[in-house]
Amino acid sequence: MRDRLSPPVARPATRRVTLSVDVILLTSHARRLTLLLTRSPDPRAKERWETPWDTVRVGETLESAAERIARSALGAPPAMIEQVGAVGGKRHPGDAEVSVAFLGLVAAGSLAPTGGDTAWFPVDELPPVPPRHRSLIESALQLLRSRIDQSPIAFRLLPPTFTLSQLQEIYELLLGRRLHKASFRRALHAAWLVEPTDEWRTEGRGRPAQLFRFAPRKRRGGRRGVRFGIAE
Amino acid sequence: MRDRLSPPVARPATRRVTLSVDVILLTSHARRLTLLLTRSPDPRAKERWETPWDTVRVGETLESAAERIARSALGAPPAMIEQVGAVGGKRHPGDAEVSVAFLGLVAAGSLAPTGGDTAWFPVDELPPVPPRHRSLIESALQLLRSRIDQSPIAFRLLPPTFTLSQLQEIYELLLGRRLHKASFRRALHAAWLVEPTDEWRTEGRGRPAQLFRFAPRKRRGGRRGVRFGIAE
């Protein structure tokens, strides 16, 4: 089988392709998911905005390149970074044949002083971006939604301490639907994911809310049955 | 921000890297997950087995390259193929700087007539493989387990018609634990994923089992609450 792919001993030189690392940086702002875009440096570019990207430098891994690109665009490292995947086909602003996309999450409130070359856009009101970036953004959002219950994604979109209403708001944002307050809190406490601090926040009107922090505890091995969540 | 990455108008040529596409082919056999490996064509290779891989040819996408490699190794296309992700670092048998891994699922029973250069190994009894392949196999298995309840993975590991005991066996294999028969079936029927055929299979001794086929129906919009499954 392999023989058909390459000669038995001396293998052909692996073909070289142009490769980029592209970073999707997301945060929550004003009850909306927002994405960081940078202005295209090329005035002839078809689209004026694109996600931060660069090539991998010598000695860098894909991850360290993604971290560098994110830090450079934000002025600070994101709270979490995760690979989305690799894609080719579709036009890339630097004409990279293959792009490896990373998703970076930024805590709400730490929106960098968006300089003239970077700006945050609500994900449902994006300006035109290059086709490959459009597709990577879609993939990143899908990843975000599919991992929300397995990974501490929601907590990375919040500052270290937060109110339970803020947390619920993030979940509603990511899931795209309203959640019931009592049920949400009951499930949250049952999961031992947060612990209360002794601080309270007054948000203008209404009763002050207690602040919590993310502090997951080992959970007693609750062996649940299978959940058939297959949509297709 | 972008300015620091590249000059305003004329961008630097995107750096070229050697790239491979590596395919993890899995099936279920004798109550075990098994993986297809090909014999290394290089007698000086440190490891004698590796997962099928090749470079991307001109005009191919990553996906079509993965399909070609899988078809070439199996003699037939896999039932499903999905990207695992991209990795660098760690030694690759062809010294590719970056590898994009794909997971391919093969229906049980269609084990190709494993020629002299390819063979199936139980995933928990693999011979030594190159470090990058070892790592990709781990990632693929993790992906498999994390998607089992969202994607029809289990069904792709089975022939078009199957008994519910076979299906449960696959779930137990992937989840690594026993499931209770009655609960499993109740949840399965509630999810409207299978429909009975009018065939029965006699498996030697015991009562014959009815054969079912995968036939997911649109499910009444069961808006469930949040499940906090975060381990950390």
Place this chain on the structure above:
DNA sequence: GACATTAGTAGCAATATGTGAATAATTCGC
């Protein structure tokens, strides 16, 4: 102080899940 507003809980009905055991349809040994 009455009211609007947001936070946090109680309690109960409706569902879902865990489990043991009953019932069904075969083959095997004799």
Place this chain on the structure above:
DNA sequence: GCGAATTATTCACATATTGCTACTAATGTC
């Protein structure tokens, strides 16, 4: 042919989880 062994399928019931309405609490506004 008959009973034991084996595998499939379902029932029934105890427990656990979830959905929801309504209630209490603590604040700012007027």
